Each structure stands twice: as C-alpha cells, then as structure tokens.
Amino acid sequence: MKDLNFNADKVLAKEFLSNFADANGEAKYMNILQEVANHKIRAVQIDLEDLFNYKDLDEEFLRRVTENTRRYIGIFACAIDELLPEPTEAFHDDDHDILMTQRAEDGTNNADGSDPHQKMPPEIKRYFEVYIRAPSKGRPFTIREVKASYIGQLVRISGIVTRCSDVKPLMQVAVYTCEECGYEIYQDVTARVFMPLFECPSKRCSVNRTKGNLILQLRASKFLKFQEAKIQELAEHVPKGHIPRSMTVHFRGEMTRKVAPGDVVELSGIFLPIPYTGFRAMRAGLVADTYLEAMSVTHFKKKYEEYELRGDEEEQITRLAEDGDIYNKLARSLAPEIYGHEDVKKALLLLLVGAPHRKLKDGMKIRGDLHICLMGDPGVAKSQLLKHIINVAPRGVYTTGRGSSGVGLTAAVQKDPVTNEMVLEGGALVLADMGICAIDEFDKMDESDRTAIHEVMEQQTVSIAKAGITTSLNARTAILAAANPAWGRYDLRRTPAENINLPPALLSRFDLLWLILDRADMDSDLEMARHVVYVHQNKESPALGFTPLEPSVLRAYISAARRLSPFVPKELEEYIATAYCSIRQEEAKSNTPHSYTTVRTLLSILRISAGYSEAQLKECLEEYAALNVWQIHPHTFDIRFIDA
Numbered sequence: 001m002k003d004l005n006f007n008a009d010k011v012l013a014k015e016f017l018s019n020f021a022d023a024n025g026e027a028k029y030m031n032i033l034q035e036v037a038n039h040k041i042r043a044v045q046i047d048l049e050d051l052f053n054y055k056d057l058d059e060e061f062l063r064r065v066t067e068n069t070r071r072y073i074g075i076f077a078c079a080i081d082e083l084l085p086e087p088t089e090a091f092h093d094d095d096h097d098i099l100m101t102q103r104a105e106d107g108t109n110n111a112d113g114s115d116p117h118q119k120m121p122p123e124i125k126r127y128f129e130v131y132i133r134a135p136s137k138g139r140p141f142t143i144r145e146v147k148a149s150y151i152g153q154l155v156r157i158s159g160i161v162t163r164c165s166d167v168k169p170l171m172q173v174a175v176y177t178c179e180e181c182g183y184e185i186y187q188d189v190t191a192r193v194f195m196p197l198f199e200c201p202s203k204r205c206s207v208n209r210t211k212g213n214l215i216l217q218l219r220a221s222k223f224l225k226f227q228e229a230k231i232q233e234l235a236e237h238v239p240k241g242h243i244p245r246s247m248t249v250h251f252r253g254e255m256t257r258k259v260a261p262g263d264v265v266e267l268s269g270i271f272l273p274i275p276y277t278g279f280r281a282m283r284a285g286l287v288a289d290t291y292l293e294a295m296s297v298t299h300f301k302k303k304y305e306e307y308e309l310r311g312d313e314e315e316q317i318t319r320l321a322e323d324g325d326i327y328n329k330l331a332r333s334l335a336p337e338i339y340g341h342e343d344v345k346k347a348l349l350l351l352l353v354g355a356p357h358r359k360l361k362d363g364m365k366i367r368g369d370l371h372i373c374l375m376g377d378p379g380v381a382k383s384q385l386l387k388h389i390i391n392v393a394p395r396g397v398y399t400t401g402r403g404s405s406g407v408g409l410t411a412a413v414q415k416d417p418v419t420n421e422m423v424l425e426g427g428a429l430v431l432a433d434m435g436i437c438a439i440d441e442f443d444k445m446d447e448s449d450r451t452a453i454h455e456v457m458e459q460q461t462v463s464i465a466k467a468g469i470t471t472s473l474n475a476r477t478a479i480l481a482a483a484n485p486a487w488g489r490y491d492l493r494r495t496p497a498e499n500i501n502l503p504p505a506l507l508s509r510f511d512l513l514w515l516i517l518d519r520a521d522m523d524s525d526l527e528m529a530r531h532v533v534y535v536h537q538n539k540e541s542p543a544l545g546f547t548p549l550e551p552s553v554l555r556a557y558i559s560a561a562r563r564l565s566p567f568v569p570k571e572l573e574e575y576i577a578t579a580y581c582s583i584r585q586e587e588a589k590s591n592t593p594h595s596y597t598t599v600r601t602l603l604s605i606l607r608i609s610a611g612y613s614e615a616q617l618k619e620c621l622e623e624y625a626a627l628n629v630w631q632i633h634p635h636t637f638d639i640r641f642i643d644a
Contacts, residue, residue, distance in 0.1 A: 134268035170226035180212030262431035376516030395435025401445035406452035
C-alpha cells in the first residue's frame with residue numbers, strides 16, 4: 001500500500017477548489033468561499049460528483065476522500081484557510097470577529113509559541129464549516145446494510161425520522177485562562193464528554209513551578225450547534241419476520257434543524273463509532289455503539305410552503321387551470337387503479353387542497369383543514385384510498401385504530417437519552433402537523449383513546465399537563481378516518497345513527513362523512529370486475545380518456561392552489577345563510593333526523609366551498625362552487641348519506 005501524503009492531498013484539494021468550474025464556466029467553489037469571506041454563509045458543501053467530474057481527477061484521491069472522510073474534511077478545511085479571499089462587502093463584526101481582534105491585539109496567539117498547548121487550534125479561527133456530500137447516483141443503503149466495514153466511510157442511507165432532540169450547544173474547543181501567567185490555553189474536545197484541565201501546562205508555569213489554576217472561559221470557547229435524531233428503516237426495506245432497525249444521527253452546525261419527526265429523508269454522512277472515555281469505555285468493553293455524522297439531507301417530499309415552482313411547472317399549471325374539466329381530472333388522477341368512487345375522490349382532493357386558515361383580530365383561529373370519515377362495508381377500498389392519499393401528501397402519517405392509544409396519537413412524556421430530562425414525544429397527530437393523519441379502523445379504537453383527538457380536530461393543538469410539563473403542541477393536521485358500521489356491514493333496517501356507532505360530539509367535527517355501501521348490481525359489478533382483472537394483469541389502470549397526473553405534478557398543482565385565499569362575496573352570504581337555516585328547520589321538524597347539524601356544519605360548507613375554488617385556482621367563491629357543495633356535502637343539505 002502506498003504511503004499517504006496528506007500534504008500532497010492538501011495541494012490536490014486546493015487545486016480542485018481553485019480550478020473547478022460548473023456548467024456555466026464559473027468558479028463554483030471560489031464563489032462560495034467569497035460568500036463565506038463576506039459572512040453571508042457558513043457552510044461549504046463539497047459535492048463528490050464535482051470531484052468525480054473534475055477534468056484533472058485523481059481517482060485514488062477520490063477513493064481516499066470516500067473511505068477516510070473525517071480526515072479529509074480537515075484537509076479541505078486547511079486548504080480553504082489558505083484560499084479564503086478578502087471580503088469584498090462590508091459586514092458587522094459578530095462576537096467571533098471581536099474575540100479574534102482582541103486576541104490579535106493582546107498577542108496571546110504568539111506568546112510562548114514553543115509550547116504546543118499555547119498554539120491556537122485552527123477550528124477556533126474558522127467562521128465556516130465543511131461538509132462533503134456523497135454522490136446521488138445509485139441506490140442508497142438501507143440501515144441494515146451498513147456494516148462495520150463501512151466505519152469511517154461516507155455512506156448514503158434512507159429512512160424515516162422518528163425522533164429529534166432539541167438543538168444544544170456542543171463544545172468544540174475549550175479555552176482557559178491561567179491565573180498566574182495570563183496565557184490562553186486551548187483544549188480540543190472530540191467527544192460528548194471530556195475531562196477539563198485544571199493546571200496550566202504552559203512552559204512559563206512549569207519553569208516557575210507555580211501550577212497556575214485554569215479558569216474555563218465559556219465566552220471565548222468555540223461551540224457548535226448539535227442535534228441528535230433517530231432514523232428508522234422504511235417499511236418496504238424490512239425483510240419478512242423482522243422489525244425495523246434504527247440508527248442514531250448527529251447533526252452539527254448548519255446541518256441542524258433540517259429534519260423533523262415524520263420526515264422521509266435520504267442522508268449522506270460518515271459512519272463512526274461513538275468515542276467513550278474513562279469508566280464509560282471500561283463498561284462498553286469491545287462493543288462500540290455507532291452513529292452517522294450527517295453531511296447532507298435530501299427530503300423525498302417537500303412541504304407545500306417550501307415548494308418552489310420551476311418555469312416549466314408554472315406553464316403546466318397554467319395550462320391545467322385553463323382546462324374546464326380540471327377538477328374532475330384532478331380527482332380521477334387520485335388512485336386511478338381503484339374503480340369508481342369519483343365523488344369520494346373529489347372530496348379527498350379537497351382534503352389535500354384544504355381551505356385557508358382564518359385568524360381573527362382578537363387572536364381566535366378558525367381551522368382550514370378538512371376532516372373526512374369514510375364509513376362503509378368491508379372491501380370497498382377504504383384503506384387503499386387512505387394509503388394513496390398518504391403517498392400523495394408531502395407529509396402524512398398512517399396508523400390504525402386498534403394499534404393506537406391516546407398518548408400514541410397525541411403526545412407522551414419520556415426521558416430524553418441525550419439530556420436525561422423529561423421531554424414530550426409527539427404522537428401521530430403531532431408528527432402529521434401541516435399534513436394529513438390517516439386513521440384506519442377508526443371504529444375499533446377504545447372510546448377513551450378516541451376522545452383524545454377531539455381537541456386536535458377543532459382547536460388543532462395538543463394540550464399536556466404531565467410530569468411537571470404544561471404546554472400545548474401544534475397539531476395542524478387534516479384527519480382522514482376509515483371505519484366500518486356498528487355490525488360490520490351496514491344494516492338497512494336500522495337508522496343511520498344506529499349503524500354509525502360514533503358519538504355526536506365526534507361526528508360534528510367531521511366536515512364530510514361518506515357512507516360507502518357494497519350492493520349487488522349486475523352492470524356495475526361486471527365493470528368493476530373487468531377493471532380489477534385488467535389492473536391485476538397489466539399493473540396499471542385502464543385508459544381514462546386522459547393521461548392521469550403524476551403525484552409530483554399533483555403536489556405542484558396543490559401547492560399553487562394552497563397559496564390562494566378565496567373569499568365569499570356579498571351576494572353569496574345570504575344564500576349560504578338561508579340554506580343553513582332551512583336545514584336546521586327540516587331537521588327540527590323530522591321525527592328521526594339522520595344527522596346532527598350545528599354551526600360546525602356551516603363552517604364545513606364554507607371550508608369545502610373555499611377548497612373547491614382553490615382547486616379551480618380562483619380567488620373568489622362563485623355561485624357554481626356553492627352549488628357543487630350540494631353534491632359534495634349532500635348529507636349536510638339533504639339530510640341523507642351518500643351511497644358511493
């Protein structure tokens with residue numbers, strides 16, 4: 001094996017950073033370094049794809065960077081120290097600049113320079129952080145594929161984030177001041193715990209035998225932001241008969257706050273053992289815990305508010321909005337493999353689009369998220385619809401009623417392994433914040449657990465008063481529930497209230513309640529059977545008369561629709577109010593009312609109408625939108641339930 005020459009590799013790193021040009025012919029990394037010098041950014045992301053495409057590529061150098069990434073981050077940082085240009089723009093000095101200026105004036109950097117403890121570490125001078133990003137080509141590893149042979153190497157994995165700690169300061173360089181000689185003493189901190197210095201090791205104190213006491217200067221020490229997360233295998237990566245594996249991920253510096261629980265991400269990072277010292281090392285023995293030091297984060301699905309439309313996407317959305325039948329096409333593009341249920345799919349489209357949230361002057365909030373309950377006989381594709389909506393939505397959590405408890409849905413108090421403090425662990429509804437939470441087998445939940453979501457459905461918060469913690473968590477989520485009738489199948493001899501075994505307090509919180517019955521009909525059964533056989537044989541849906549929109553296009557269109565805030569014009573206010581009053585009167589006169597109409601029903605009508613206008617990319621609620629609510633919300637107006 002050839003001897004490693006890190007000085008030669010530093011020269012190669014400097015050449016790459018200086019000479020690499022992007023597709024436009026611009027010096028990519030020198031432009032980044034100029035922004036670092038101007039204090040505009042702090043992170044220097046080095047992409048290994050750029051190193052691979054570099055014209056003067058040294059393949060051995062690329063291999064060494066991939067297999068010994070932690071060491072080569074330091075080499076690239078030293079190269080950047082030498083290449084960093086002078087600032088070209090004025091900026092305000094921060095605490096770091098003031099401290100470095102004061103050190104230069106005091107001359108403590110060069111005092112007693114022969115003593116190694118007196119030399120200032122380069123980390124304390126740097127304003128920037130270096131990250132090396134793995135190439136995006138090829139399939140990422142699953143967590144169980146990362147073996148001990150990959151320790152020290154740059155790997156790329158995918159999974160779902162299950163837990164995130166708070167961002168804490170992590171000491172990188174400890175700075176002490178000696179009471180006797182006045183020199184600054186520096187100590188590199190490489191682990192989560194360290195043994196502080198107590199006696200001055202400088203040459204002056206050693207010669208004078210004064211044993212000067214060291215005082216830790218927290219203000220002058222170098223700290224990094226630190227966050228720990230857990231990433232778990234995706235369900236499709238788990239072999240038969242196994243449980244999902246998880247891995248600890250450390251985020252430092254500018255990589256913090258990049259992920260949240262529930263995010264499906266692809267991470268590239270360095271696979272490392274956790275360093276133990278002292279008694280911890282004795283207890284650990286020969287077995288080492290491992291973690292991934294994150295270098296880059298890629299989200300599989302962007303949030304609606306983070307979605308930036310490209311030029312071609314804007315043109316495509318404009319063309320779609322001009323189509324007079326776009327509402328039906330969007331709805332039919334949802335789960336085209338599932339036969340029928342066109343009205344249900346229209347309602348699910350409105351669930352994805354939602355309505356604008358209203359915040360009043362006095363601080364009161366009116367939710368804009370829609371809640372839908374699909375109730376029906378077994379085998380009518382309720383669960384498949386739930387799964388598809390979760391896949392289309394940028395943020396979604398799927399759970400089942402029997403496998404969910406009240407704290408599992410809302411929040412639980414647990415002990416944080418990082419800080420040993422009691423912290424709140426968000427449940428499914430908190431993880432689905434600003435997204436969709438699908439709850440299957442809703443009728444199988446215990447009544448005590450089901451009441452835990454009452455607050456979430458209307459106030460969209462989770463209030464906790466446990467273990468000395470009193471707080472509220474955001475749960476701004478749209479709930480999509482699926483349930484069976486009380487006796488498994490819908491009994492036409494009984495009233496809807498008897499079949500729908502849910503309390504009125506919960507029913508009134510759902511904007512739409514769909515009743516899907518499975519009735520024998522020769523023509524429709526034959527069409528559905530042909531459809532199912534075709535999908536089974538060809539693994540795709542039959543021709544719909546148009547090309548169904550891809551989920552990525554649907555997300556782009558919905559993100560554009562959610563930016564609108566439709567309003568109700570004056571001429572429709574009286575129309576909607578009169579319709580609501582007539583429903584209440586009919587319900588009061590009926591001996592056996594089929595539904596329970598409250599003011600929440602009126603708010604549901606407004607939300608559905610606004611969502612319908614958003615789906616058409618219209619700013620103003622028009623009369624035909626309100627008329628369509630008659631079809632979408634028939635159990636509200638006609639006091640009956642839909643047979644979908």
